[in-house]
Amino acid sequence: MVSVRIDNVSKSFGSVQALRNVSLEISNGEFFAILGPSGCGKTTLLRIIAGLEKPTKGRVLFDEIDVTDVPAEIRDVSMVFQFYALYPTTVFNNIALPLRSRGLSPSETRERVVEIAKLVGIESILNAHVDRLSVADKQKVALARAIAKEPQLYLLDEPLTILDPVSRVIMRAELKRIQKELKQTIIYVTHDQIEALTLADKIAVMNFGVVEQVGTSSEVYDHPESVFVGWFLGEPGMNFVEASVEQDSLRIGGKPVLSERRILEDLKSKGYEKVLTGFRAEHVKISKTPVTRLDGVAVIEGVVRVIEFMGTYYVVDVESDSAEFKVKMDPRIFSNLSIGEGERVWCSIPLDKILFFDPDSSKRID
Ligand code: ATP
Numbered sequence: 001m002v003s004v005r006i007d008n009v010s011k012s013f014g015s016v017q018a019l020r021n022v023s024l025e026i027s028n029g030e031f032f033a034i035l036g037p038s039g040c041g042k043t044t045l046l047r048i049i050a051g052l053e054k055p056t057k058g059r060v061l062f063d064e065i066d067v068t069d070v071p072a073e074i075r076d077v078s079m080v081f082q083f084y085a086l087y088p089t090t091v092f093n094n095i096a097l098p099l100r101s102r103g104l105s106p107s108e109t110r111e112r113v114v115e116i117a118k119l120v121g122i123e124s125i126l127n128a129h130v131d132r133l134s135v136a137d138k139q140k141v142a143l144a145r146a147i148a149k150e151p152q153l154y155l156l157d158e159p160l161t162i163l164d165p166v167s168r169v170i171m172r173a174e175l176k177r178i179q180k181e182l183k184q185t186i187i188y189v190t191h192d193q194i195e196a197l198t199l200a201d202k203i204a205v206m207n208f209g210v211v212e213q214v215g216t217s218s219e220v221y222d223h224p225e226s227v228f229v230g231w232f233l234g235e236p237g238m239n240f241v242e243a244s245v246e247q248d249s250l251r252i253g254g255k256p257v258l259s260e261r262r263i264l265e266d267l268k269s270k271g272y273e274k275v276l277t278g279f280r281a282e283h284v285k286i287s288k289t290p291v292t293r294l295d296g297v298a299v300i301e302g303v304v305r306v307i308e309f310m311g312t313y314y315v316v317d318v319e320s321d322s323a324e325f326k327v328k329m330d331p332r333i334f335s336n337l338s339i340g341e342g343e344r345v346w347c348s349i350p351l352d353k354i355l356f357f358d359p360d361s362s363k364r365i366d
Pocket of ligand 1: 013016017018036037038039040041042043045083191
């Protein structure tokens with residue numbers, strides 16, 4: 001296993017700037033996810049780490065050794081892609097090939113193939129031809145073949161994306177188990193926040209070729225450093241409502257929502273007259289009767305516009321003057337409250353669940 005350092009890497013394809021000054025540190029044995037929307041530069045970054053692409057600027061270091069100019073074949077990495085590329089032969093041969101080319105004897109090869117097949121959960125299909133396998137099993141074979149190379153670094157590019165939703169959930173859990181047993185450094189590219197949040201020790205959230213934040217799942221989810229990270233993570237994403245910082249209160253659409261002196265003075269001392277108030281839909285409590293503002297709680301009065309049932313929870317859209325935000329509700333609480341569209345509601349949010357963002361830079365105000 002190896003540590004990886006990306007030092008100020010940029011990459012342009014003609015006029016398209018795919019990566020801008022990306023710096024990352026990935027520790028030995030870490031499961032590191034690169035998360036972001038389509039086109040944000042994830043695959044380009046992975047290909048640069050693999051040596052399949054050269055950065056326009058910056059360096060890539062493995063265990064602090066500069067490998068920027070080292071060709072892909074001798075970087076000792078295994079890549080697993082979204083679309084598996086398997087040899088048209090048996091599962092056994094697919095796993096055995098990298099072992100044979102490393103000079104293992106037939107008996108050593110057999111032993112190791114069985115060991116890897118057990119780890120990945122495909123020992124019962126070793127004699128099957130890959131053409132006859134399900135997509136999920138094909139992807140497992142691709143993973144087994146990557147493991148057979150015994151690389152110092154695994155690079156996985158959206159390996160679960162082509163699977164159906166049920167297989168994806170099963171494979172996600174399998175991957176977590178395999179990584180625990182392998183104890184190897186894995187860099188995992190995905191646009192799926194659930195994969196990143198559940199699998200990774202650390203996540204780099206990217207947007208437009210820039211790393212917006214690096215942190216653990218709870219750091220990026222609970223303390224997003226930018227509006228983009230708050231919005232991209234979560235279903236629904238974080239709410240952002242513009243508020244004005246007045247003498248006596250923070251106001252949304254002219255109505256006071258909180259009057260905590262400590263918060264107001266802090267924002268005013270930093271020169272803010274307007275801020276974006278960020279809070280998660282699951283931290284809002286709805287009431288059909290007026291709620292008075294208390295210490296430690298902000299209250300926003302509004303009207304229910306749309307109610308959506310999402311299978312295991314409800315999302316209630318609330319409008320308050322010019323602002324709109326979403327509230328996530330447990331079905332039990334929803335049916336006890338029995339709210340309907342068009343109804344007036346009072347929404348309470350604990351102050352320790354509210355974050356403030358700069359409306360110009362979109363960065364969190366510390
Ligand atoms: P996706 O999830 O859709 O694969 P991504 O986040 O992996 O997206 P990249 O594939 O790295 O993003 O692409 C980043 C940007 O660079 C995109 O605008 C893409 O069109 C461009 N790009 C990537 N590879 C090339 C190339 N070989 N030539 C020209 N432009 C490229």
